Amino acid sequence: MVVAAATTHRPGLARALVQSGRVPLADADQAAAQSGGDGASFIEALVAGGRISSREVAEFASTTFALPLLDLDAIDLGALPTDLVDRRLMQMRRVLPLRKRGNRLAVAISDPAHTQALDEIKFQTSMSIDPVVVEDDKLATALARVTQSTDISLKQMIDEDLAVEFGEVEADAEAVSTEADDAPVVKYIQKVLLDAINDGASDIHFEPYERYYRIRFRVDGELREVSQPPLALKERIAARLKVISRLDISEKRVPQDGRMKLSLARDRAIDFRVSTLPTLHGEKLVLRILDASSAMLGIEALGYDADQKEALLAAVSRPYGMVLVTGPTGSGKTVSLYTCLNILNQPGVNIATAEDPAEINIAGINQVNVNDKAGLTFAAALRAFLRQDPDVIMVGEIRDLETAEIAIKAAQTGHMVLSTVHTNDAPSTLTRLINMGIPAFNIASAVILITAQRLARRLCACKVPADIPHEALLAAGFDPHELDGSWQPYGPGGCERCKGSGYKGRTGIYQVMPISDEMRRVIMRGGNAIEIADQASLEGVRDLRRSGLAKVMEGLTSLDEVVAVTNE
Numbered sequence: 001m002v003v004a005a006a007t008t009h010r011p012g013l014a015r016a017l018v019q020s021g022r023v024p025l026a027d028a029d030q031a032a033a034q035s036g037g038d039g040a041s042f043i044e045a046l047v048a049g050g051r052i053s054s055r056e057v058a059e060f061a062s063t064t065f066a067l068p069l070l071d072l073d074a075i076d077l078g079a080l081p082t083d084l085v086d087r088r089l090m091q092m093r094r095v096l097p098l099r100k101r102g103n104r105l106a107v108a109i110s111d112p113a114h115t116q117a118l119d120e121i122k123f124q125t126s127m128s129i130d131p132v133v134v135e136d137d138k139l140a141t142a143l144a145r146v147t148q149s150t151d152i153s154l155k156q157m158i159d160e161d162l163a164v165e166f167g168e169v170e171a172d173a174e175a176v177s178t179e180a181d182d183a184p185v186v187k188y189i190q191k192v193l194l195d196a197i198n199d200g201a202s203d204i205h206f207e208p209y210e211r212y213y214r215i216r217f218r219v220d221g222e223l224r225e226v227s228q229p230p231l232a233l234k235e236r237i238a239a240r241l242k243v244i245s246r247l248d249i250s251e252k253r254v255p256q257d258g259r260m261k262l263s264l265a266r267d268r269a270i271d272f273r274v275s276t277l278p279t280l281h282g283e284k285l286v287l288r289i290l291d292a293s294s295a296m297l298g299i300e301a302l303g304y305d306a307d308q309k310e311a312l313l314a315a316v317s318r319p320y321g322m323v324l325v326t327g328p329t330g331s332g333k334t335v336s337l338y339t340c341l342n343i344l345n346q347p348g349v350n351i352a353t354a355e356d357p358a359e360i361n362i363a364g365i366n367q368v369n370v371n372d373k374a375g376l377t378f379a380a381a382l383r384a385f386l387r388q389d390p391d392v393i394m395v396g397e398i399r400d401l402e403t404a405e406i407a408i409k410a411a412q413t414g415h416m417v418l419s420t421v422h423t424n425d426a427p428s429t430l431t432r433l434i435n436m437g438i439p440a441f442n443i444a445s446a447v448i449l450i451t452a453q454r455l456a457r458r459l460c461a462c463k464v465p466a467d468i469p470h471e472a473l474l475a476a477g478f479d480p481h482e483l484d485g486s487w488q489p490y491g492p493g494g495c496e497r498c499k500g501s502g503y504k505g506r507t508g509i510y511q512v513m514p515i516s517d518e519m520r521r522v523i524m525r526g527g528n529a530i531e532i533a534d535q536a537s538l539e540g541v542r543d544l545r546r547s548g549l550a551k552v553m554e555g556l557t558s559l560d561e562v563v564a565v566t567n568e
Contacts, residue, residue, distance in 0.1 A: 012113030208282035462493035
């Protein structure tokens with residue numbers, strides 16, 4: 001036990017709490033393991049255990065590190081100099097600028113031992129930083145309010161119209177006159193779009209019915225109703241959205257697809273992919289929010305376990321071969337691929353992508369939208385790429401034999417190829433390629449890694465201990481030796497931050513399967529998905545359910561959520 005305690009990585013605040021006797025060693029280690037040892041998330045995990053409160057942690061940190069203690073409830077959040085620090089950095093590092101005096105900036109932080117956060121603020125602002133200790137739960141609430149208003153406030157939206165751009169196409173006279181005539185509708189749509197961005201929605205649904213009209217956001221994978229505007233506005237809302245998306249407003253009988261851009265600030269713009277669908281009671285519109293910053297978070301933010309991340313990075317850093325990502329629609333495949341591309345996006349690397357359509361725009365990557373009607377298919381784009389001296393090729397999806405053959409050939413001839421295939425798990429991806437008509441020896445020589453993934457909702461800080469029967473844990477897939485009482489399952493609570501749902505954000509659940517020599521032998525002799533899965537299990541590859549159960553043991557998500565997203 002002494003050796004285990006010595007090798008456990010604990011944050012500086014955790015060590016101080018243990019040495020003072022305020023927190024038992026086992027509790028500190030469990031909280032550190034759940035949080036990855038990162039600053040404020042450690043405090044969240046520790047407080048969730050119930051042994052100590054946020055107030056007690058703040059008072060202890062203030063005394064131990066000889067720093068002032070501040071109650072954020074007494075602060076006017078609207079007067080803070082939040083424009084000095086990047087909004088994403090504030091959220092990621094859990095810091096809040098309080099006051100600027102000369103070249104010094106006072107910064108609220110709940111874990112003053114988390115010096116990396118303070119160093120990043122210092123680097124970004126080029127100012128001297130004076131840390132001030134605050135309670136972690138109050139800091140989380142303040143950040144939620146401040147970062148929302150930092151994105152764009154309703155007052156700013158009313159005082160100065162946001163710029164709605166059309167990418168490479170300029171607005172025409174019809175769009176300008178429509179905006180002038182329908183100013184209230186314009187402002188209402190702007191508010192809906194901004195609310196969706198602030199809530200972290202991935203999609204916005206505008207849905208007309210016989211007796212009412214509703215708007216829903218998809219947040220963390222679930223649709224929730226947010227508004228019911230007057231039914232009489234349905235035509236004007238649809239027309240306005242179609243105008244700014246450069247769609248034909250007179251055509252209401254067939255589906256249409258368009259795109260628009262909302263400029264929030266000089267350095268931030270959000271793209272929307274717009275789809276219309278004629279229904280019995282009018283046109284339904286769905287807007288997919290395409291935020292390029294989601295691909296810039298880094299692989300650490302995606303939820304890969306350490307060994308899975310190492311295997312994936314090792315695969316994509318190889319000079320040639322094929323890496324496949326599989327999973328259902330909305331499972332984060334595009335973000336995973338673009339995170340890998342962002343790692344590879346260096347001045348000396350030529351990267352080309354073929355997508356339907358390109359969802360995330362990244363400078364330095366040559367992106368092509370396929371257009372089947374014009375003859376620009378995935379296969380045609382791939383052929384053109386191979387004449388463009390590429391190093392890395394990304395194919396949005398391998399749908400047919402022709403595309404698969406060209407992609408395999410590219411992987412065999414010195415190119416790194418990334419793509420997606422729609423299958424349930426990693427082993428069945430190989431048999432899917434064989435069923436398409438790709439010879440087994442070509443698959444065995446080209447594919448170097450397959451990762452299957454799902455997205456599970458992450459428990460909010462208000463999570464509560466869950467009393468789950470021993471039999472239910474065994475039925476879910478836990479081994480008997482894992483149920484030794486050393487960990488506590490949690491379930492959703494409900495607070496203002498998560499709007500009562502108990503979940504905030506999502507985490508990835510992955511099955512990362514490198515193709516070993518023995519697995520290649522199984523493929524070559526015509527093995528099916530079950531045989532490949534058995535071999536993968538022998539080599540220590542965790543399936544999706546096992547990876548999800550590990551997240552339950554870490555307290556990141558609930559058992560119900562894991563069962564729901566991995567129940568094939």
